[in-house]
Amino acid sequence: MTDLELTELVKEISLADFGKAFKHQAMFNRRLRTTGGRYMLQSHHIEINPASYKEFGTDELVGIIKHELCHYHLHIEGRGYLHRDRDFRELLEQTGSPRFCSLVQSKARTKPVKRYIYACIDCRCEYARKIRMNTARYRCGKCNGKLRLKSE
Missing domain, CATH: 2.20.28 (Rubrerythrin, domain 2)
Incomplete structure (x- = not known):
């Protein structure tokens, strides 16, 4: 999947589940290690970890996109977009978005060896x-x- 296809998928999910347009870009960022995706506050772009998509498939990707779209739409509207905010939690529940994504096993942290x-x-x-x-x-x-x- 390319970045253009990812952006189109995000636009489709945004219209279908949120009833609002996504006007920015979505892209894969292979430097993400501990998270499935992130919403950029300044540029309003969404970045997705490609390892999550490769390991868990389309269902996990859609869940990550929905989660990041919750941040996106609430931030654009000037409402509480942080994980701790009530607006964010309510929108997660309304749209069926996951609160957390599955952890990529290849990137999972291991305890350091005590030599x-x-x-x-x-x-x-x-x-x-x-x-x-x-x-x-x-x-x-x-x-x-x-x-x-x-x-x-």
């Missing part, structure tokens, strides 16, 4: 760290004892 294990000499409390630390500078948070590297 270094430090232990207190006195109380044997263990601390896992991703980055090596200077044991002469730091002490145990529980008993103020000295730390030593237990394993890498």
Whole structure:
């Protein structure tokens, strides 16, 4: 799907579900990682994460477009367009728009690997760290004892 086709789809959904015209552009932005789409306040354009479309298909894309159109139309009208605003939540419910989109698994954040294990000499409390630390500078948070590297 191209950006022109996406803009046409957004215009169709806007007229069908909101009864209002979408007069700006919609485009794919592959730099989006943690969200399905976003509405740009200054330019009034809508950006969509192409990974969400590829992984979840047209139904998810339509849901993201409806969500962003809620932001768009409320902002244009000067009403509450933020997630916390009552106007926004009511419009989501009226149009059947999702509040959240599905998280793209390939972009999902994973916990960092803890490579270094430090232990207190006195109380044997263990601390896992991703980055090596200077044991002469730091002490145990529980008993103020000295730390030593237990394993890498």
